[in-house]
Amino acid sequence: MLKVAAGILIDQQNILIARRAPGKDLAGYWEFPGGKIEPNETAEAALIREFREEFQVEIRVLNPFHKNEHMYSSKTILLESYIAQHVSGEFQLRDHDQLAWVTIPELSNYQMAPADVPIVEKLLHTFKEKGAIK
Numbered sequence: 001m002l003k004v005a006a007g008i009l010i011d012q013q014n015i016l017i018a019r020r021a022p023g024k025d026l027a028g029y030w031e032f033p034g035g036k037i038e039p040n041e042t043a044e045a046a047l048i049r050e051f052r053e054e055f056q057v058e059i060r061v062l063n064p065f066h067k068n069e070h071m072y073s074s075k076t077i078l079l080e081s082y083i084a085q086h087v088s089g090e091f092q093l094r095d096h097d098q099l100a101w102v103t104i105p106e107l108s109n110y111q112m113a114p115a116d117v118p119i120v121e122k123l124l125h126t127f128k129e130k131g132a133i134k
Contacts, residue, residue: 057089070115
């Protein structure tokens with residue numbers, strides 16, 4: 001099983017999502033950015049590393065949010081998502097061709113990667129109940 005970390009970057013009431021670039025796995029799908037967790041690496045450390053590598057930005061990982069397994073045709077992943085915030089740096093695109101800061105209700109308008117759908121559902125449920133993500 002492939003372990004993957006995803007960052008739910010929150011700025012005010014907006015969340016960062018990124019669209020996979022043409023030629024990449026799941027091209028055209030939107031996702032919460034992140035990447036593979038290397039051996040002997042924590043999910044939090046993987047997120048910090050991936051945001052540096054993919055976007056040239058620094059983030060702060062705040063809290064665990066959701067964990068789910070997803071079976072793709074070629075692999076099964078364990079996706080660990082965390083609430084995080086942007087600390088510094090201008091976003092550069094490498095594995096993605098577009099970024100969007102969206103409200104939680106707007107997430108329903110985007111074609112999210114299948115493994116990210118349970119995260120969207122939990123965000124929508126939490127937002128509906130509490131009016132915000134804490």
